[in-house]
Amino acid sequence: MKHIIEAQTPAAAPAVKWLLVDEESVGQRLDNFLMRHLKGVPKTHIYRIIRSGEVRINKGRASADSRVEAGDQVRLPPVRVSEKVIEKALHPAPGREFPVLLEDDFLLAIDKPSGVAVHGGSGVSFGVIEQLRQARPQAKLLELVHRLDRDTSGILLVAKKRSALKHLQDQFRERETGKTYLALVKGEWPAKLKVIDQPLLKFLLPGQEGQDGERRVRVTTPDDPDGMRSITLVKVAQRWAGATLLEVTIKTGRTHQIRVHLSAQGHPIAGDDKYGDFEWNRQLQKLESKGLKRMFLHAWRLQFNHPGTAERVALQADLPPELKAYLDHVT
Structure with a gap:
């Protein structure tokens, strides 16, 4: 043989x-x-x-x-x-489209669902941008203009031209955009607390076997040389027994800014598994079929100057069904 x-x-x-x-x-x-x-x-x-x-x-x-x-x-x-890049080429991200709020030759604005990272990395094989590129192989360019946390839903901008990417990122950097979120927090938010101006500091949790741990952010003192000035504006939208729905506008786009600022005031966001009240989160999850299974933070409104026409654009993404259902259940 x-x-x-x-x-x-x-x-x-x-x-x-x-x-x-x-x-x-x-x-x-x-x-x-x-x-x-x-x-x-x-x-x-x-x-x-x-x-x-x-x-x-x-x-x-x-x-x-x-x-x-x-x-x-x-x-x-x-x-x-x-080898990682070769592996990605052999097993690409599954193509996926997301609800479109606005699209033209310059940009794409989508309504990102909770639980989806905006890009791959840090233990995540792929995110929104990889899935969009796979779903749109004919697109010459698709680049993230900004980011949202994995568990945050709402408006996300993607540039379709290099010139648009630079134009929009410059607006975010120069604080020329208007970014407002909806957040449900624990307790009764003080009516007089409308501005939070506290610097934030990034740090790493202790890791195992000499490796770096998970990234975290905390409020620090104004004289901390490593602190980054961070400004958050807060407006009460609605109150319930034991919780408050807030309209939160950020003037600076720091990592986890809203989550840390609200938690530092003693009013953590519902469902936040990093900076939240873990016992309260467990109680919220137990509310029968309408329990809160995610963090209640949603990128609700976004304003910016269009990179092609210079006209002011105002976008809005309504609360997703699971958050609406939760509010209907508790009211």
């Missing part, structure tokens, strides 16, 4: 590539341009090949902060991608 041995074809060795800079990439820094095209290659390696002169623009050496222009030829040296 003959034994048939199937030879494994070795993977082709990486080769030099030349990329033509298109209109969408005009004005982008070289390091950012490379990170977009060399997915899975560590940032340290990208900066190394730039410094060594292996990356060239129109056959000339360039620095990380060089700006690329339309028609430039960018030389990419042979690089190997990580």
